[in-house]
C-alpha cells in the first residue's frame with residue numbers, strides 16, 4: 001500500500017499493508033485530516049517515527065465481522081484492557097497503550113490501517129464523511145465537560161480560535177455559558193464569527209477582564225501564562241495545548257490564586273458523533289482545503305500556514 005512515512009522528514013512510500021490481529025480489523029481509508037498534533041510530530045513531539053495520522057473516516061474491509069462494509073471513525077488509544085488504569089476506567093491512560101499515528105501504532109495517512117474493532121464507531125448514514133472526520137477533535141472538546149463541572153452561569157474565556165478552539169467554543173455555546181473566544185489572527189476571528197461564535201481579536205481583551213474558567217487551545221507555549229493572567233482566583237484553567245516545545249510557568253500564581261488546573265486530552269466518541277449527527281455542531285466550515293492523497297506532502301506544507309484551519313486528505 002501507499003503510505004506517508006515520517007522519519008525526520010516526510011515521504012510517500014510503498015509499504016506492506018498491515019495485518020490485523022485477532023481483535024483488530026483492516027480499515028480502508030476514505031478521508032484523513034491533518035491535526036496540529038501531526039504538525040507537532042514533525043517537530044519531534046512524542047519522538048514518533050512511522051506513519052502518522054489519527055483523524056480518519058474509513059470502511060471496514062475485513063470480512064465476516066460486526067462492522068464489515070460499514071463506514072467508521074475510530075478511537076485512537078489502544079489500551080491493554082488488563083492493567084490497573086484500564087480496570088479503573090482510565091484506559092486512555094493505559095501505560096501499555098499504543099496510539100494511532102502518535103505512539104507505536106501506524107496511522108491513517110495510508111491506504112489502510114488496523115485498529116481493534118471495539119475502537120470503531122459506525123457513522124450514521126445521514127452524516128457526511130466531511131463532518132464525521134471531526135469526531136476525534138470534537139470528542140476532545142467534549143472531554144472538558146466529562147472532567148469538570150461547568151455551570152451555565154460561569155463566564156469562560158477560550159484562547160485560540162484554531163480548529164480545536166472553535167470546536168470547544170461550539171460546545172460551550174451549547175452549554176449556555178457566557179463564553180468569549182480570542183485569537184490574535186483576524187482571519188481566524190472572522191471564521192469563528194462566521195460560524196456564529198462570540199469571537200474577538202485578542203487585542204480587545206483588557207488586562208482587568210477575568211473569567212471563572214480559561215481554556216488554553218492556542219497551541220503556543222505562552223498560551224498557559226496568558227490564560228492564567230485572565231483567571232479569577234479559585235478559577236479553573238483547562239489546558240488543551242500539546243506541543244513539542246515545553247514552557248516554563250510560574251507556579252506561584254497557581255498557589256497564590258488557588259487555581260484548579262485540568263489537563264485535557266482525548267474524549268468520548270459517542271457524544272461527539274451524537275452532536276454531529278443531530279446537526280448541533282456543524283464543523284464543515286472549518287475545512288480550508290481538500291488535497292488528494294498523492295499530494296499529501298504539499299498538504300502538510302499548506303497546513304503549516306497560520307491562516308489554515310482543517311486540511312482534509314481525500315484517499316478515493
Ligand SMILES: [Zn+2]
Nearest residue numbers: 035037055137
Ligand atoms: Zn487530532
Ligand SMILES: [Zn+2]
Nearest residue numbers: 080083086094
Ligand atoms: Zn492497560
